[in-house]
Amino acid sequence: MSDTIVFTRGVPADESFPSERLAECAAAALRGPDAVRVMQYGKSWGYPPLREWLAARHGVRPEQVMLANGSLQFVEFVAWAYLQPGDTVFVEVPTYDRAITLLRRHRANIVGIPLEADGPDMAALERALQNATPRFFYIIPDFQNPSGATASLEKRQRLVELARAHGFFFVEDAPYRPLRYRGEPLPSLYDLGPDVTLQMSSFTKQISPGVRVGYLIGDEARLTPIAKVAEDTYIMPNHLGAAAVNEFCRRGWLDEQLRFLHDLYRPRLEAVCDAIRTYLPDADWIEPDGGFFVSVTLPEGVTSEALRAAAREQGLILGDGRAFFVNPADGERFLRLPFCALTPDELREGVRRLAAAVQALQQTSA
Amino acid sequence: MSDTIVFTRGVPADESFPSERLAECAAAALRGPDAVRVMQYGKSWGYPPLREWLAARHGVRPEQVMLANGSLQFVEFVAWAYLQPGDTVFVEVPTYDRAITLLRRHRANIVGIPLEADGPDMAALERALQNATPRFFYIIPDFQNPSGATASLEKRQRLVELARAHGFFFVEDAPYRPLRYRGEPLPSLYDLGPDVTLQMSSFTKQISPGVRVGYLIGDEARLTPIAKVAEDTYIMPNHLGAAAVNEFCRRGWLDEQLRFLHDLYRPRLEAVCDAIRTYLPDADWIEPDGGFFVSVTLPEGVTSEALRAAAREQGLILGDGRAFFVNPADGERFLRLPFCALTPDELREGVRRLAAAVQALQQTSA
Numbered sequence: 032m033s034d035t036i037v038f039t040r041g042v043p044a045d046e047s048f049p050s051e052r053l054a055e056c057a058a059a060a061l062r063g064p065d066a067v068r069v070m071q072y073g074k075s076w077g078y079p080p081l082r083e084w085l086a087a088r089h090g091v092r093p094e095q096v097m098l099a100n101g102s103l104q105f106v107e108f109v110a111w112a113y114l115q116p117g118d119t120v121f122v123e124v125p126t127y128d129r130a131i132t133l134l135r136r137h138r139a140n141i142v143g144i145p146l147e148a149d150g151p152d153m154a155a156l157e158r159a160l161q162n163a164t165p166r167f168f169y170i171i172p173d174f175q176n177p178s179g180a181t182a183s184l185e186k187r188q189r190l191v192e193l194a195r196a197h198g199f200f201f202v203e204d205a206p207y208r209p210l211r212y213r214g215e216p217l218p219s220l221y222d223l224g225p226d227v228t229l230q231m232s233s234f235t236k237q238i239s240p241g242v243r244v245g246y247l248i249g250d251e252a253r254l255t256p257i258a259k260v261a262e263d264t265y266i267m268p269n270h271l272g273a274a275a276v277n278e279f280c281r282r283g284w285l286d287e288q289l290r291f292l293h294d295l296y297r298p299r300l301e302a303v304c305d306a307i308r309t310y311l312p313d314a315d316w317i318e319p320d321g322g323f324f325v326s327v328t329l330p331e332g333v334t335s336e337a338l339r340a341a342a343r344e345q346g347l348i349l350g351d352g353r354a355f356f357v358n359p360a361d362g363e364r365f366l367r368l369p370f371c372a373l374t375p376d377e378l379r380e381g382v383r384r385l386a387a388a389v390q391a392l393q394q395t396s397a
Numbered sequence: 398m399s400d401t402i403v404f405t406r407g408v409p410a411d412e413s414f415p416s417e418r419l420a421e422c423a424a425a426a427l428r429g430p431d432a433v434r435v436m437q438y439g440k441s442w443g444y445p446p447l448r449e450w451l452a453a454r455h456g457v458r459p460e461q462v463m464l465a466n467g468s469l470q471f472v473e474f475v476a477w478a479y480l481q482p483g484d485t486v487f488v489e490v491p492t493y494d495r496a497i498t499l500l501r502r503h504r505a506n507i508v509g510i511p512l513e514a515d516g517p518d519m520a521a522l523e524r525a526l527q528n529a530t531p532r533f534f535y536i537i538p539d540f541q542n543p544s545g546a547t548a549s550l551e552k553r554q555r556l557v558e559l560a561r562a563h564g565f566f567f568v569e570d571a572p573y574r575p576l577r578y579r580g581e582p583l584p585s586l587y588d589l590g591p592d593v594t595l596q597m598s599s600f601t602k603q604i605s606p607g608v609r610v611g612y613l614i615g616d617e618a619r620l621t622p623i624a625k626v627a628e629d630t631y632i633m634p635n636h637l638g639a640a641a642v643n644e645f646c647r648r649g650w651l652d653e654q655l656r657f658l659h660d661l662y663r664p665r666l667e668a669v670c671d672a673i674r675t676y677l678p679d680a681d682w683i684e685p686d687g688g689f690f691v692s693v694t695l696p697e698g699v700t701s702e703a704l705r706a707a708a709r710e711q712g713l714i715l716g717d718g719r720a721f722f723v724n725p726a727d728g729e730r731f732l733r734l735p736f737c738a739l740t741p742d743e744l745r746e747g748v749r750r751l752a753a754a755v756q757a758l759q760q761t762s763a
Contacts, residue, residue, distance in 0.1 A: 042437065051427070054428050057423040057637065058420040061417070067414060100466045133630070136629065239436040240438040240632075241636035242436075242636075263499060267606075269637075272638065274607075
């Protein structure tokens with residue numbers, strides 16, 4: 032166990048990467064009959080064989096699948112294609128900090144919908160819809176980043192009804208969906224409302240961030256302006272990563288890899304949850320069944336800066352929870368704990384130190 | 398020879414790609430001691446070993462080199478980092494159509510500086526500088542896309558003086574610089590004025606578009622805001638392509654590949670130039686010593702649409718030259734002829750058909 036425990040990195044575990052298999056796949060793609068297509072320019076929609084494989088896996092047509100340099104960039108493309116400065120966008124609060132940054136760059140009017148353990152606060156959403164109809168709702172229904180929350184089936188159904196009734200669509204960010212370590216999957220927003228949903232995901236958490244292969248699934252007519260933006264921006268996403276991933280998937284290795292990840296990450300999820308129950312028994316927290324994150328809301332009076340300073344005293348590096356909030360001050364007591372890139376022992380020790388830091392703070396302020 | 402000759406594709410020749418060598422390199426990168434770094438998240442500046450190799454090759458520090466998903470995306474990043482809506486940007490006229498599209502998206506005030514066979518019209522540039530100082534000048538000094546023009550040493554020196562005097566910088570797009578098939582290279586704007594230049598290039602024309610590895614060289618302080626924009630947009634560019642390219646370069650294969658490309662493309666350049674002299678003896682055209690493009694300005698009275706229709710009659714597909722002009726009407730008679738992805742025989746036959754189409758048009762209008 033390293034001396035300092037770093038609780039900030041929402042990244043896959045170094046030991047999770049199937050490097051040898053990906054080496055075989057990359058070489059096979061460049062030695063196979065499609066090598067020239069891998070090497071040459073192509074359309075902004077991305078490498079066709081991987082689009083075809085994803086289409087079959089998701090039960091859609093290849094024309095409904097687009098690839099990009101990771102999935103975050105789709106938020107940028109959607110903003111260029113669908114937002115004018117001042118347009119309203121809904122997000123969950125808290126939400127993925129990089130999405131807030133991108134939407135701000137496009138001068139969107141960002142309206143935060145408070146998040147509960149089972150998804151958006153629907154009463155708050157309905158109130159917000161009385162004030163404005165968003166162009167879209169950026170939402171992470173499964174094992175949400177940063178909270179770990181998963182929207183219930185009832186809320187998903189109601190969300191789709193509301194989108195249809197009010198005329199907005201969802202940008203459903205779903206990179207953690209394949210990473211359910213226990214319990215049964217729920218239908219995605221795309222499953223329930225393909226007419227009102229663009230679903231983003233990527234191979235970042237399934238295989239590797241370094242290949243930079245994100246994908247977007249949706250109605251072809253809704254994707255077409257996004258593909259034009261992509262072409263204008265970078266001509267096309269990388270083929271080599273996509274072709275290597277394509278080979279990996281077609282050999283049946285993705286499902287093996289997902290089983291391996293489940294076996295690697297499930298004990299980590301259990302360790303962090305057990306540690307929270309043990310060391311922070313009164314905590315207000317969200318317990319997920321998958322993904323990368325557990326979140327804790329600390330007691331009244333704690334501030335983000337004071338907590339991080341107290342944690343450093345304990346040999347613990349924490350992230351700043353305020354970045355995940357549209358109004359940063361609302362995140363003073365919010366803490367995201369990424370659990371996949373730490374071992375169970377590190378997770379237990381990290382949460383123990385966190386509890387000690389909180390206790391030290393409370394004694395100081397008492 | 399295929400029946401129809403397509404004179405629109407500014408792409409590398411399919412037969413130019415070192416697929417087998419890149420397969421070895423990709424596999425080696427994923428099997429080597431740096432495999433975890435290739436697979437994992439990294440900084441938005443891109444895969445460090447390739448930045449280090451490029452720095453040594455260009456005589457700069459690694460902190461002065463940034464990678465991206467191809468080089469076009471740097472124009473977008475530079476625009477986000479340095480342009481406010483309404484800011485002035487200078488471009489050559491004609492220039493790379495995709496740069497115009499990107500700058501328009503950022504609501505830049507685009508001022509076109511007429512291009513001559515030896516670079517920008519300096520008198521026009523000085524007049525334009527009396528009206529406005531651009532934030533930057535997007536310029537392609539070597540084997541320009543679309544014209545094939547190369548700026549003279551005298552103009553390069555004067556350009557750098559003007560940038561220093563007026564307080565703007567160059568975005569020097571230099572992807573064709575390594576593809577000089579005859580004659581001696583001139584210093585780049587970056588060589589002459591590193592303090593006033595960001596130099597973009599990529600491995601697209603040197604190795605493969607499919608790897609999507611562009612690079613930007615410049616002052617670290619000027620790159621830092623661009624790297625922040627890149628991080629906010631897509632976290633980081635792909636590592637797999639960069640790591641494969643890095644291995645390729647460090648094995649000494651890039652220089653071998655460039656010699657191979659010179660030998661492949663030189664006869665194509667000579668064939669297209671000879672054909673223009675033979676079949677269009679009165680043409681107003683620019684003869685380059687490298688790159689991908691020759692350009693022809695057709696006689697008065699020819700329009701882009703009529704020419705393309707007449708060419709189709711001859712079994713020849715031509716591009717629309719108007720896209721390369723800030724004011725599209727100025728490009729009615731402009732024709733870009735990409736010569737790298739056609740064989741010498743196809744090039745001769747293509748120019749013969751072009752001459753026949755022009756003649757047919759002139760007879761119609763006479």
